[in-house]
Amino acid sequence: MVSLGRIRILELVEPGFFGGVLNHNVVVVEKGPSGGLMMIDTSLPMNLEKIELYLRAWGYFLEDVSDVVVTHWHHDHAGNASELRKLGARIYAHENEVEYLKSPPRYEIAYNDVKDELKVSEEEFKSTVERIAHLEYDPVTVDVPLKGGEVLSGFRVLHVPGHTRGHIALFDGNFLVTGDAVRGVGKLTPPLRFFSWNYAEALDSFRILTSLPYSVIIPYHGEVVTRW
Numbered sequence: 001m002v003s004l005g006r007i008r009i010l011e012l013v014e015p016g017f018f019g020g021v022l023n024h025n026v027v028v029v030e031k032g033p034s035g036g037l038m039m040i041d042t043s044l045p046m047n048l049e050k051i052e053l054y055l056r057a058w059g060y061f062l063e064d065v066s067d068v069v070v071t072h073w074h075h076d077h078a079g080n081a082s083e084l085r086k087l088g089a090r091i092y093a094h095e096n097e098v099e100y101l102k103s104p105p106r107y108e109i110a111y112n113d114v115k116d117e118l119k120v121s122e123e124e125f126k127s128t129v130e131r132i133a134h135l136e137y138d139p140v141t142v143d144v145p146l147k148g149g150e151v152l153s154g155f156r157v158l159h160v161p162g163h164t165r166g167h168i169a170l171f172d173g174n175f176l177v178t179g180d181a182v183r184g185v186g187k188l189t190p191p192l193r194f195f196s197w198n199y200a201e202a203l204d205s206f207r208i209l210t211s212l213p214y215s216v217i218i219p220y221h222g223e224v225v226t227r228w
Helices: 045-057 081-086 096-101 111-118 122-133 199-210
Strands: 003-004 007-017 020-029 037-040 065-069 089-096 144-146 156-161 167-171 175-179 218-219
Touching: 007 045, 007 122, 007 218, 020 045, 045 144, 065 081, 081 089, 089 096, 096 144, 111 122
Parallel strands: 037 065, 065 089, 089 144, 175 218
Antiparallel strands: 003 007, 007 020, 020 037, 156 167, 167 175
16 A cells, blocks of 8 residues: 555555466545546456455545546456446546447457466466456446546546557656556566557557656556656
8 A cells, every 4th residue: 555645556466367466556546536536447346345445544435436547448457447336436438448348358368378478387377367257347337438638637648559449548747557558567568468459559558658757657567666
């Protein structure tokens, strides 16, 4: 749990990710567009209670989340968006993600692609693929479709396609929240090729984001990196 001014980071974990443990950096911003907290991505469905515990440690409740920005449709990002909407939050996502959030497609992953990129055994691959194949979340209704260029609580929305068609990042001139467009596992790298909709576009988006004059970059997976 990290607090950087009005930015708070909830670190959650996803065990059993191709033989390792994957962290999730859920960002919470005070004074969202609707007056409460703005949450950027929501982790997996089974992590909602942990999110609530984090919020309570800061003196908040799930009902205090008034705005949820989903960077893209993948389950570890959109997993609790529908539940938070039921409690009154407005959902924001790029217009190209709207249909995917209503009906998430299945992941198409080949072992040869994964083993070359992550060096995992076939047993670890099968275990992870079986687990994520059973992930489900309630269809997410997007209240505010985005195009890119909008400003939400001081953060400009950046359309950075590649990992998915409608992937977005947010930048306020200081903090850069990248979703999966940048990974921070070990060092800053592009998203995993085998999880990307268009890897050439993902590389372009990675270069654009990492060239921005940020002070703090917050990838969804991996370490938060500062230039201080």
